[in-house]
Amino acid sequence: MADQFCPNCGMPNAEEQEVCSFCQQSLRVDAGAASIRPGETPTRKTTAELEPILPAWLRDARETARRADAETAAEEARAAAENPAPKEEVPDFLAGLASAARDDQDDELPEWMRGAAPSSAPAKPDKEEQAFPRRSEIRWGDDQSDELGGMATTPVTPAPESGDALLPWMQARDGAASDSAGREPSQPVTPFLNGAVEPPHTGELTDWLEQAAAQPAAPAEPSAPASEESLDDWLSKLPRDVEIPAASESPASFDETIDLPDWMKPAATEEVSAADAELPDWMASFREQKPFAPPEVSPPESAEQLPAAPAFVPEAEPAAETPANDLFSIEMPDWLSNIAPVETEAPAADEAAPDQPIAPAELPSWVQAMRPVETVLPDAPSAQAAVEGPLEEAGPLAGLRGVLPFVGGIVQPGKPVGQSFRLQASQSQQEDASLLGQLIAAETQPKPLRGARLFRSQRVLRWVLSALLILLASAAILGRTQIVPLPAALSPESVLALPILESLPNDAPILMIFDYDPALSGELEAAAAPFVDRLLGLRSPRVTVLSTSPIGPALAERFFAASVARQNYRPGQDYVNLGYLPGGETGILSFAVNPRAALPSRSWDAPAVQGVSRFSDYAAVILLTDQAETARAWVEQTAAHRAGHPLIVVASAQAAPMIQPYLLSRQVSALVSGLRDGAAFEASSETGGPVRKYWDAYNFTLTLAVLLMAFGGLWNLIAGARSRRGSDEARHES
C-alpha cells in the first residue's frame, strides 16, 4: 500500500521517499512553495532577477543591447524632432497583427532580434517582468524566486539515489541530493549547479563562446529609422529602406564582437574552402545554390518616399531592382543575413575527404544560448572525474558528460537494452502481488484428473465382478450341478393358470403371441416352455402364432422347433404362424376387430385356424412378452373383443411388477413370470425342461450378486458418509 502520493503526478510512493519515483518531483509540498503541476500554466518570472546567473558574454550582450536601445531611442527622438515622419496608416489586414504584436511580441523579442530591429518605441518597463527573460538575466543555480518568465520550468528537485534510474549527472550530485531537502523545491535542477560538470572544451564552438565572454558586447547595428512611429509592431519598426549590409559586410561587424565559426561567416572568398571541408553535406548543398544575397535596398531619398507598408505589399513596393529585393526589404537578423552561400570549391573538398568524420554541427547563437550555463562558465569547477558517462562533443549537449544514458559508441540497431528498475513496493504489496501471481499461474496449470486413479479402480472392480459371475456360472454349468432344488410350489399369480388350462376344451383354437426380443429369449423360452408344454400336453389346442415384432415369427419357430421333440407339434397342422403384425396398438386393434382382414395370409386356410373368423373365437390368448408396455397394449385393445376369454401372460421378471395391477383387476387371468415360475411349472410337470440346466448357475450367481449388493452397498454407504463428513468439515474450516 502506498504511504504517500506524489502531488505532481499522483502516483503512489513509499513513506520514506522524498522524490517521486515516477516524475522525479519532490514529495514534500511546502505551503509557501508554488510548484507547477501538470495542467497548470507556468507562473511568469521576472527575468531581471535571473540576470546574475547568465553567462558573462550574454550579460554583456544584453547590456550592450540596452545601451544601444537607449542610444537608438535617443537618435530617433532627435530624428523625429528634426524630421517628423508622416504618419501612415497601416493597412487593415495588419491592424490586428499590429495590436497583437504590440502586446506580446515586443517584450519577448530576443536580444539578438532586438538589437537588429530598430525599435521606434522604447521598451515597456511595465512588462519587463513578463517579458521573455533575457539570457543575461537568467541565473542558474541560485536561489531565485519563481518569477522566471518564459524560461520558467518545472522545478525539479534532484531525484533520490534509487539506483539505475538516476542519470549520471544526477548521481554525481551527491552533495546536491543531500542538500535537496534544504533547498527550495522551486530551484531548477541542473547538472552544473555545483559545477559537477565542466564546461565543454570542444572545438571552435566553445572557443568563440569563450571569446564572447571576454569581449564586451558589440553595439548593435544602428537600425534604419522607422518610417512609422505610431506602431510598436516589430514589423512596422523594421525600416524599409534600411540598408541591409551585404553578406560580405555583415560578418565584419559581427566579427567584431564574436569570433564565429567559419560556416556562420558569409565567406565570399576562397578562404572558406578549407572550412567547407568540414561542413555537412546539407550545408554544402546549400552553398551550391544561388547565393543568398541580402537585398540591396537603396535608402529612401526622403522620409516621404518611405512606404509604411511592409515590403511585400505590392502597392508599397519600393523601386527595387530585383523581385527578390521585395522579400528582403526588411532588416534581416544578422544570423540569417550572415548565412550567405559562398561559391567555393566545396564539392571537390567534400569528395576528397570521404573518410574524414562528419564535422559536428555548428550551433547558432540562440541555440548556444539555451545551453546550460555551466557548460560555458570558464570558472566552473571541474568535477569530471566524479561524473560517469561519455562526454558529449556535439550538439546542444556538447560539453556535458553522462547526460544520455547510452554509452557512446556505434549505435547498434535493434532493441534497446531494457532498463531495470526496482519498484518501491511495500512488504504487503509484494505479498499481494505474489499471491496474485500464484492465482494466475494456478489457472493456467492443468489440474491432475482426480478420476485417473478412480477410473482404474472402477475398471478393476468391474473385471473382478465379471470374473466372479462368469466363473461361478461356468463352474455350475460345467459341473452340471443340480443341488439347488426347484421351487416346490407355484407362485400365487401362476397358480391361476391351472384352472384355466383345465377349463379349456380339447382342440380349441388358442392364440399365442410371441412379443419378446431375442435378448431375453433364453429366459422366456425357459419360463414358457414348461407351461406351454403342460398346455399342449393337456388339451392339444390348435395354436395360432402371431407377433407384433418382426423377429417374433422367427422366435416362435425356434420355440416350437424345440418343443417338437416333446410335443411333436407340426406346423400348419397343429399350429400356424401368421407372421408379423405391424402397427403396434393399431395393429392389435385391427386384429382384434377383424383378424382375417388385419392379416391377409394364405395360412388362414390351414386346419389349425379353421373356424376362426373373429377374435373371440380363440378360447384363450397366451401372450409371451418381455415388456410391460406390450402387455398393456394387448390388455387394452383386446379386452372388448375377447368375450371373456382368458388372457394368460408369460412375462419376463422385469415386466412382472407392472403387470400385477392388471392381474389384480382381472384383466389378466394369470401371470407366469421369469425363470422362477418356469422352474416351478417344470417342477410340477415332472417332465423336465430347459430350466434345470440353468437353475443352479442362476441361483449361485444370484446369491453372489445379492451378497455383493448388500455388503458392497453398506461399505460404500459408510465410506461415502465418511468422505462427505470430511469434506464438510474441511469446508467449514476453510
Next chain:
Amino acid sequence: MKPRPVAAAIAISVGIIILLGYFLPIPLLVPVRIELLHWAVILAGVAVLVGVGNLFSVHFQKLRRREKGSVYSLTLLVAMLATLLVGVLTGPDHPWMQAVVTAIIIPAEASLMALLAVTLLYASIRLLRRRADTMTIVFLGSAILMLAASISLPLLGEIPILGDWVRPWLIYTPVAGGARGLLLGVALGALVTGLRALFALDRPYGGK
C-alpha cells in the same frame, strides 16, 4: 413453419372415426373403422421400410464423408445389404434366414443383455457412495429384498419367511399400489397426448 392443413385434416378425421368406434357402436362406422385400421397397418409396415432406409442413408453419408468410424458404417451397410439380398432372394421362411436369426441376432442381443448383469451389479454396489438419501436407500433395499426372496439355496430351497411372506406381500400390496399409480399416470398422459394430437394442438407431422 408453414401450416399443413391436409395432414392435420387427415389426422383429425381418421382419429375421430376410430375413436368413435370405441364408444359408439354405430354399424355404419364399423366397416369404415376396419378399413382405416387396415390402411394404418399397411402404412406402419411402410414406415418400417422408411426406418431402414433412413439407417442406410445415415451410414452411407458417414461412409461418403469418410468420417471417423466410417469403417464400422461400411460393415453395417455390407451386413444389411447382404441380409437383404439373401432375404429377397430366398424369403423370410428360408432356413438361411432362420440361421441368420439363430446365429447372429439372438446371440448378439442376448450377449448385450448379459453385459447388463455386470454393469447393473457394479452400479448398485456404488450407488450409496454417491448419494445416500431416503429414496436411494429404499430403492436399493427393496431391490435386494426382492432378489433375496427369489433365491433358492442349495438343499434348502427358498429362504423361509422371505420367499413365503415378505416377497408376496411386497409384490401384491405396496409394489402393486405403486405400479397402479404409475400405470394410471401413464394412461392419463397418453389420454392427454392423444387428445392434443386429435385436436391438432400437437402436430408431429409438421406444420403450425
Next chain:
Amino acid sequence: MNPELISGIVGFILTLMILSYLIGDNALFRFAVHVFVGVSAGYVAVIALYQVILPYLVVPLMSAPMLERGLLLIPLILGVLMLMNISPRLSRLGGPAVGYLVGAGAAVAVGGAVLGTILPQVGAAAEPFNIAALIQRGVNPIESLLNGAVMLVGAVATLAYFHFGARRAEDGSVKRGFLFEAFAWLGKLFVALTLGALFAGVYSAALSALVERVHSLFSIFGF
C-alpha cells in the same frame, strides 16, 4: 458342414466379441455390434417387404376385385408419400401419411387408455373395500381392507408425487399444500419401492441372459 454347427460357431464368436466389452471398449465389440445392427435392419426390411407390402398391397392390387383395388389406391398413395420421408428434401410430401398414422395412433391410445386402464384400475382400487363381495368369495375382509388401503394410498400417493401444480405464497415462494406434500412424500416411498422391485426384475432377467450365454458357449463343446 452342419449348418447348425456353422451357426453355432458364428454365434460363439459373436458372443465372445460382445462379452469382450467387459474388459473394455474395443474394436471387436464395435465390429460385432455393427454387424448385428446391419443384419437386424436387413432382416426387418425383408419381413416388412414379404409380410406387409407384398400381401397387403402388391398382391391385392393385382388380384383383388376392382372396388378393393380402388380402395387400396389410397394406402398405396399414402405409402409412396411415406417413403418420401427418407429424403430430407422430399420429407414434406410425407406429411399426410404421417398425419394419418398419428391420427390413428392417437385415437387408439385414447380409447385404450380410457377403457383399458383408467376405468378398470380405478374400479380395481375400490374393489378391496367391497366387503360383501369379499365375504361371498370367502376372502378375509380385514386383510383385504388393510391391503386395499395400502394399495389405494400407494396409488394416490404416487399420483400426488407426480403432481407439480402449486400456489404462490405471499412471500413469493411456491409450495404445494400440506396434504399434498404429505402424500407426495409417501408417494416417493412407494415409487422407490416399486422401482426397486422393477430393478430386481431387470437384474434377474439380465442374469438369466448371462447364464444362458455362458451355457451356449459351452454347449458347442457338448456341455
